[in-house]
Amino acid sequence: MFPRDEYDWRIAKAHAAMDAAAVDLLLIDSGELLAWLTGYTVSETMYRAALLPRQGQPWFVLRELDEVPCRKKTWIADVIGFADIDDPHQAVADSIRAHGFADARIGADVNAYSFSAHTAARLKACLPRAEFIALPGISDSLRWIKSPREITVLKDASAIADKAMRAIAQNVRVGSSTRAAAATAAATFLLEGADSGETGPIVKASGNHEFLHGAFKGELLGVGDILHVELIPRVDGYGARLMRPIAIGDTTVKLRDIAARILAVQDEQIEAMKPGALARDVDAITRQGLIASGLRPRYDNVTAYTLGLYTRTPRTSDFSRVFLPDADWPLEEGMVFHVYATAARLGFSETVVVTPEGGRRLTATARQLLTAHQSGFQRG
Known part of the structure; x- marks a missing residue:
């Protein structure tokens, strides 16, 4: 290719x-x-x-x-x-x-x-x-730093994730099932040119981060539920990732406030993703920020990990470079990461490339809590 x-x-x-x-x-x-x-x-x-x-x-x-x-x-x-x-x-x-x-x-x-x-x-x-x-x-x-051509393919995969997220938000409603949402994502992937219809976890959210690897159950969605959607389309093996919460029914002021606080911390983290920045310092922005805000009593999971080429190996995520408190390695221009943050049933993530100006999102879905019938899609 x-x-x-x-x-x-x-x-x-x-x-x-x-x-x-x-x-x-x-x-x-x-x-x-x-x-x-x-x-x-x-x-x-x-x-x-x-x-x-x-x-x-x-x-x-x-x-x-x-x-x-x-x-x-x-x-x-x-x-x-x-x-x-x-x-x-x-x-x-x-x-x-x-x-x-x-x-x-x-x-x-x-x-x-x-x-x-x-x-x-x-x-x-x-x-x-x-x-x-x-x-x-x-x-x-050898593969940590992506070439401009690789980043272009990752951007193509990101665009498919955006389209699938838009389709789910437009079609989900009270009484819909998580299985129907997954079917929408899978169909969008295949129609838009992804390698397969594998979607990532699409589940009813609960807790702070427990839902991230939730088991697929085909549950029905009711008023007040949060549909957690993680999309992982691949194009020629290159995988982008995108997470958004979709509120079923009207959202509360409290829920929108929590979403805004999570996104503000994550925006600061993405902005700090410049060449030479130590991963542990970039990690601390989200990890310590969400704890200090009272949104998480503790934050033990990683806040970002490597994205790129996924092929035939037992692993589904590449943790050869991850953001953790002991990650003392520097970021380099051209590295691409899945950056994610979760709290109070809400999970947000982006596909982000490291540039001299800071992290640049390859995914373009609006940075907000989505609601049923709301696309949340914007051009980046």
Whole structure:
């Protein structure tokens, strides 16, 4: 989906990390890093990997059943398929030996889900002269800063989230169900070009944050209920996120006041998201602000986490960079986060990119408590 110069930029970042670790070959088996660096990824029904040398051309090793779709999507010319009756780890090791890296220093992300203890043991047994160098988290850290093209795709995904939120607010009413709201979101996703109809939690809100991962029950909505909507559309794997509360029936002055106070604190946090700012300081704006305001007796969950490319891994959220009190790392221009705050049944979130002027929202839904039949949509 990207031109070759985009991948050249990514390869250069990978080579720089390899230089820093003095490795000759990078083993790429994380589903997300595979997609990011090669343009293609596939499930781990059988082990598969791409190999990036510090000098020379990369290659891809996978099931021969996946060889044709891989060739159609990747820029890598050397694609090696193995039969289902073959040992996948042996096939990867044989390719490493055939390309002249049997004695190499091979970098591997030991935190990657694909690089299991079994995989590590098998590859070491098949390549006894190679030295495997631990590069924990490299599959994530290479992708933290987004290119302008990636941000454009994230903006496209954000626009789908905005449209879906608008459709839900226009259609929900007393007597509607959470299932109907989810169906509206899923249909909007698919019609607008998202990868799938997976919606995120759409539930009846309760408590301060307990509803964030609420179980989907298909509940009916009555006057005074708050419908919590989290939307997670993906476009070509890039996922935006957006949360809004939708009040069923008339809202109270107290509820609108709480919403305004949450949003004011979060607006201050987003404004502070500039390059060089420490994540812990940006986090404290929301965490301490909501406690000081009396809206939360304690605030133990994160206030933001990494957004970007989501593919075939067990995780549904990327916590490789999160806003917490002990997050002593600096923000960098081009990082993108899901920024969220909750209290008193109300949850608000945005997809935000770090810029020199502060955080810039990619999602454009109005910053307010929505009500049934109210779209709350504005162009950003």
